Amino acid sequence: MQRRNFLKLSGLSAGAVVTGGSLTGFLVSCSGCKKEHHMGLMTEPVMVTEGDFSRLLSFPSQVAANHTLTAQATMANLKGTTIPVLGYQPNSLLGPTFRLNNGNAVNILLQNNLSEHTNIHWHGLKIPALMDGHPDQLANAGGTFRYQFTINQRAGLSWYHPHPHEHTGKQVFQGLAGLFIINDAEEAALNLPSAQYEIPLVIQDKRITNNGITYNPSMEEVMAGYMGESIVVNGVYSPYTEVETRFYRLRILNGSNARVYNLSFSNNADMIVIGNDGGLLKNPVTVKEIMIAPGERLDVLINFSGVTVGTELFLVSKEFAHGGDAQGKQSFRIMKFKVAVAVTDPFAVPANLSAINTIPASSSVKTRAFEISNAMEHHGYSMNDGMQMRHRINGKLFDSNRIDENVAANTNEIWVFDNSKGDEPHPMHLHGVFFQVLDRTGGRGTRIASENGWKDTVLVMPGETVRVLVPFESNTGKFVFHCHNLEHEDDGMMLQYQLS
DSSP: OOOOHHHHTTOOTTTBBOOGGGTTEEEOTTTTTTTTTTOOOOOOOOOOOOOOOOOOOOOEEEOEEEEEEEEEEEEEETTTTEEEEEEETTOOOOOEEEEEETTTTEEEEEEOOSOBBBOOOEEEEEGGGGSOOOHHHHHHHHOOOEEEEOOOOEEEEEEEOOOOOOTTHHHHHHOOOOEEEEHHHHHHOOOOSSSSGEEEEEEEEEEEEEEEHHHHHHHHHHOOOOOOOOEEEEEEESEEEEEEESSSEEEEEEOOOSSEEEOOOOOOTEEEEEEEEEEEEEEEEEEEEEOOOOOOEEEEEEEESSSSSTOEEEEEEEOOSSSOOOSOOEEEEEEEEEEOOOOOOOOOOOOOOOOOEEEGGGSSSSEEEEEEEOOOOEEEEEEEEEEOOOBBEEEEEEEEOOOOOOTTEEEEEEEEEETOSSSEEEEEEEOOOOOOEEESSSTSSSSOOGGOOSSSSEOTTTTTTEEEEEESSSSOOOEEEESSSSSHHHHOEEEEEOOO
16 A cells, blocks of 8 residues: 555544654554555655755864763754754764774763753674663663773774664754774774874764754654755765875764665765774775665775865765665765875775684574564454554564563574565664674675675665674673664664573
8 A cells, every 4th residue: 555545544644743753552544454464655755955065074072981971952053053953062963982992991971961861872882781772771861871891892983872762863863973983903003094084974864954953753754764854974064075185094974863875976986995884894895886874884995096186076875776765766965075185195905904704604503583574564354453553573562671582692693684575774783793794685685895794784675685694792681683774763673682
């Protein structure tokens, strides 16, 4: 059934607002529906409006292992107007960037000055369960939560953001997020571009008005994910930066709630992928375009040495297929690079980056299958029975009192995410572990360059099934796994596993 017909049956308008980003308890009648039938919505893309790329790209301040993060209502300048936002520091859309070394002890205090509860999930960090930012581990309004752990993992780009169930989407969209960079000796030995030649890029889309960043998803927008018309990078709308004729290292996070980007350069330059969620790849891979979903990270080398001084070129998102009705329908520019200075650059891309052992699928002791395409379900046969529109995994909604999967420590498992009957993209994220992507069937039908090495989030497009090999180590406790489309997550598309 198409969305318009569904709305007629339900008596709802396309602009019906869902309180708090959740469809909890939302029931509609459906005449003539059959049991366990899946219905698709005719979702519409939110088209991006480009700016003039006249604002200088800025970078969040860098902090070390001991710090206080204050979640607060503050102000930030976007599109030339100072508007209310949420932030972890005054007058800023993003929190500071943590830059630490493997082995550092971390002591971070969250001070919650919001009017609602919040917490911090350290996305990409392998840390104790009680420090991970589980939706149960909250700081109430006016309260605090202290995060203490030791970094014990390889170099990589991680990030942090709130994870309170049913409030995550709003808090992230309105400004609460930040980067967490880990360095180690293996990475340092490669002499990759650093200092001003290493550029972190947090790409997000926002709905910006003179009154603030709007977050009021309709029913349709909960189903598709909440997207904005304005692209901001590091909290700056339509930015530019100046570069020299040399290699740069771009450390990229898709910090959007739902929007998927297909990154490329306007001059068709090579993008040399050297890392992803879990750090460096084994070997560099050269591509012309690369897709990145919410929660995913990319580590990319770009060579500006062949570009004439004075040239302006753009990082763009190209159209893409298989993204459902709401994604991939538009090509748009994200930010501008101005080639300003000619230099001689001795850097050469290493042929080998890191030692990564491929874990054989045969080492798995168990395979678990997760059906993620059943966004809409209803039960019963009569016209008086209701259809409940929710995002589920294996037909279940999140319940913090229920353990969905019990996993044995120090074992390898294959997890299968099945979106073969779905019509929406689902970036699936596991807390507490990294995994290796085995294969993708249906849809795009293959792994992409950034799916080598170690991952913590994998994009499963409509029509696709993705298998991942997860080595569960000795970091025992209760963790969640979920879709990183934050509206899907808040709507209940999240389960728990207990590692013991």
